[in-house]
Amino acid sequence: MNKYLLDEDKFNEFYNLYLYSFNREDSKHRKDVLKERFDHSMVYGLMNHNKLGSGLFSIPFDVNFHGVDYKMNGIGDVMSAPEFGGRGGAGTLLKAALTDMYHNQITLSYLAPFSYGYYRQFGFEQVFDHSVITMENDQLPRIKNSNVGHVERDDIRDLNDDIKIMYLSNNYHGGVVRPKWWWDHMIDKHEDYQVATAYDDADKLIGYLIYYSEGTTFYIHEWLNQNPLSRQLLSKFVTKHQSIFQHFVYESPDPDVKADLLENPYSAQISVTPYMMARIVDLSDFVKRYPVQTLVMSKVYFKVNDDLDWNNHTWRLSIENGVVSFEIADDETPDMELTIQTLTKAMFGYRSLDSLFEYGYITGDSEKVDQLNEVFVKEKPQLIDYF
Incomplete structure (x- = not known):
């Protein structure tokens, strides 16, 4: 057992450190959620x-990455008391958590960084972006009423299982496969959220919207549409609030902002903001079960630089009839060399190997880089959840 793992009786100490480290006020709700x-x-x-100086959560999840299920642990609430800061306590715990992940067959890890530079030291890399669309109430698009379908509005605590199933069936860009406890936790944490559900004339669920408000601002937290009718119904639902709220904000996990679909793209303030980071914990498992985008590839040798010893090797990758062969080949001369962070970007589809090569993040044979580039997905990953 890892000597840094805390027992259940340490919760109050963990909670008190959490309150102080993040400058939070004590409340029953906050304590119950934590x-x-x-x-x-x-x-x-x-x-x-005799006091807890540093702490963090390593939360077990599954993620769906283009149809492949991977185990992923989310790192959350990384904290140190100010009198204990600067001694490497959080880093020590993070290294211990990553080692435990590997021994427990956890392939990936995600986290929300307070500093991208800090977590890059531990092999994490930015791969998730969000697009943020802000509109004023007098700039909202005009949405036609629909003669079919309808929308229902409920408190978040009345969120039904059909919504959970719809989320699951549309989650395949690396997002969390939400277990029941995580859905319950989200509802408890955001008890002031509301949900709007769109149905067709057969009373079949075709879309949903999770939202909340603060002052004069209407925030869309999560939005999923199955078809154009759902988009029309839920868009109309949002615009019906223009007499109540002045500002409308949607933070989408899709970094493609699609401003061209607006009647007037100038009507919205649009930005793409960095979101969470990812780390490949077990490179061998990630590659061997990876959703490769080519059925055949001759041998490519690449050196991966990583502080995790089990990833820090020269590897041989080949594909024949869609079957992946991936083995350690430290005695071979690599065709290219790159860090685990650079490889993470490419394998997650955040930035292509060719682009990374052009920017100097990869050294080696450009033709072999092109060859390996064809293996990886090209769609950027998407993540709604936060931990």
Whole structure:
């Protein structure tokens, strides 16, 4: 057992450090929500004499990456007491968590960074972006009424299982396969959220919208449409709030902002903002089960630089009839060399190997880089959840 894992009786100490480290006010609701994460996580802590000095969560999830199910642990609530800061406590716990992940057959890890540079030291890399669309109420598009279908509005606590099934069936860009406890946790955490559901004339669910408000601003948290009718119905539902709210904000996990679909693209303020980071914990498993985009590829040798010893090798990759062969080949001369962060970007579809080569992140044979580039997905990943 890892010496940094905390027992259940350490929750109050963990909670108190959380309150102080993130400058949060104590409340029953906040404590209950954190306890839910605590109970479903591997919880790591480092003592500073008789007090907890550093802590973090390692939360087990599954993710769907283009039809392949991978185990992923989300790192959350990384914290250190100010009197214990600067001693490498959080880094020690993060390394311990990554080692445990590997031994527990966890392939990937995600986290929300307070500093991208800091977490790059531990092999994480930015692969998730969000697009943020902001509109004023007098700039909202005019949406025609529909003669078919209808929308229902409910409190988030009345969110039904059909919505959960719809999310699951549309989640394939690396997002979290939400277990029941995580859905329950999200609802408990965001108890003021509401949900709008769109149905066709056969009363079949065709889309949903999870939203909330703060002051004069209407925020769309999550939006999924199965067809144009759903988009029309839910868009009309949003615009019906223009007499109530002045500002409308949608933060989408899709970094493609699609401004061209607006009647007047100038009507919206649009930005793409960095979101969360990812790390390949077990490179061998990630590659061997990866959704390769070519059925045949001759041998390519590439050196991966990584602080995790089990990934830090020269590897031989070949594909024949869609079957992947991926083995350590430290005795061979590599065709290219790159870091685990650079490889993560390429394998997640965030940026192509060719582009990374052009920017100097890869050294080696450009033709072999082109060859390996054809293996990886080209669609950017999408992640709604936060931990």
